[in-house]
Amino acid sequence: MTFHAFQQEDVKSDISRKLPDQQFLLFTTKEEDLKTAETKKLNRAHEYEKENTRSVCLLEQKRKVVSSNIDVPPARKSSEELDMDKVTAAMVLTSLSTSPLVRSPPVRPNESLNGSWKEGGFVPSSTSSSGYWSWNAPSDQSNPSTPSPPLSADSFKAFRTPSQPDDGIDEGETSNLLFDEPIPRKRKNSMKVMFKCLWKNCGKVLSTAAGIQKHIRTIHLGRVGESDYSDGEEDFYYTEIRLNTDSVADGLSSLSPVSPSLASPPSFPTQDTIRPETSCAKTETKLMTPLSRSAPTNLYLVHTDHAYQATPPVNIPGSAKFTPNGSSFSISWQSPPVTFTGIPVSPTHNRPAGSGEQKQSHTGLSSPPRVAFGLRKPRGEGKKCRKVYGMENRDMWCTACRWKKACQRRKAKLILQEGQAALLEDF
DNA sequence: GTTGCCGGGAT
DNA sequence: ATCCCGGCAAC
Incomplete structure (x- = not known):
């Protein structure tokens, strides 16, 4: 089981969702909710650890950027309170991350603390309070060396038990993941993160991420002209791939983030609004080699819908070859992106129990039930919240189900399976 | 008949 | 934007 907790100030409602593959994303609205989130997460983690799954728990403490163009939440806890919350989170995380169940392969040197996002130019854009996120190049946003929040990651290291050398996420990275370094840090320039659609x-x-979301929405979900669609439950599946490029700093002006050998025309006649975007990413530093033990099947980014920005499409065939039983890949969400070393979960654990609907994922190009625009979507085969939880547990349903909308849970599952199939095929 | 969820209304 | 639900269509 993979468990991720994100603190996200601009998500309105607290969403705790079980994902396929026994993964979780846990979102909490406010910093003050962190403790609550941790409690939930812990409960969930225990619950699913009982189900014979392994877990790793990541907490991303959203970076607080103090600068003139960043909205800082008005009501802030005192540093002491924050400290306690974070300490609580740290202890929870420690208990999970040091659990014997938690295992992940060693982290390569260049993806250790120094190489991950803590060094990067990622900061929440100035619209952070509106649920809109984008990556800003360091040049057009707050100074990376802006005043740091009261706590530093070092504050929490004391609460972590020493991790076994080969057991679990690299310590530096872990602490980096768990406790977002409040101090905006620079990132190596030699890598760039791209987002690969996982649809078959x-x-x-x-x-x-915004671009890939729009792509998924328009191409795969058939949501043309629904840029205003934002029910907070829309899920996207894509994965982050890292490209070794030294020209990232150019931004998107040279949208060939691809290494030369990988360049090729876009595979999709995109419907995306092509718009040069200056606030784009300069990102992760880990090189994803074809033989790296990457495991997108273990973790997918489920992204709650937010406003997005379209970007020119780039296709990088073969640039994200993940090994089926891999273990390492990264996720990126909000700010800053997280480099994550996943757990090599056995294939059986990769599949949600009883996911018989996988069969359809091998049926062709339009694998996920792609619907002609204007036509009703075919009914899904996955278990809807209603069936899973029953009417008596309606409060456990996903929001969409509660509102009699298309079940996000099922959709996520389907997309996940398609993505897995596609990636396995690629490999 | 049951269930998923679209479309639209109420707030 | 969020929430709810009538009603259609797939099952």
Whole structure:
């Protein structure tokens, strides 16, 4: 089981969702909710550890950027309170991350603390309070060396038990993941993160999460002209791939973030609004080699819908070859992106129990039930919240189900399976 | 008949 | 934007 907790100030409602593959994303609205989130997470983690799954727990403490163009939440806890919350989180995380169940392969040197986002130019854009996130190049946003929040990651290291050398996420990285370094840090310039669509036979790669979201929405979900669609439950599946490029700093002006050998025309006649985007990413530093033990099947980014920005599409065929039983890949969400070393979960654990609907994922190009625009979507085969939880547990349903909308849970599952199939095929 | 969820209304 | 639900269509 993979468990991720994100603190996200601009998500309105607290969403705790079980994902396929026994993964979790846990979102909490406010910093003050962190403790609550941790409690939930812990409960969930225990619950699913009982189900014979392994877990790793990541907490991303959203970076607080103090600068003139960043909205800082008005009501802030005192540093002491924050400290306690974070300490609580740290202890929870420690208990999970040091659990014997938690295992992950060693982290390569260049993806250790120094190489991950803590060094990067990622900061929440100035619209952070509106639920809109984008990556800003360091040049057009607050100074990376802006005043740091009261706590530093070092404050929490004391609460972590020493991790076994080969057991679990690299310590530096872990602490980096768990306790977002409040101090904006620079990132190496030699890598760039792209976002690869995980839909079967797609593999489209865009330079921003927003772009890939729009791609998925328009191409795969058939949501043309629904840019205003934002029910807070819309899920996207894409994965982050890192490209070794030294020209990232150019931004998107040279949208060939691809290494030369990988360059090729876009695979999709995109419907995306092509718009040069200056606030784009300069990102992760880990090189994803074809033989790296990457495991997108273990973790997918489920992204709650937010406003997005379109970016020119870039296709990088073969640039994200993940090994089926891999273990390492990264996720990126909000700010800053997280480099994550996943758990090599056995294939059986990769599949949600009883996911018989996988069969359809091998049926062709339009694998996920792609619907002609204007037509009703075919009914899904996955278990809806209603069936899973029953009417008596309606409060456990996903929001969409409660509102009699298309079940996000099922959708996520389907997309996940398609993505897995596609990636396995690629490999 | 049951269930998923679209479309639209109420707030 | 959020929440709810009538009603259609797939099952």
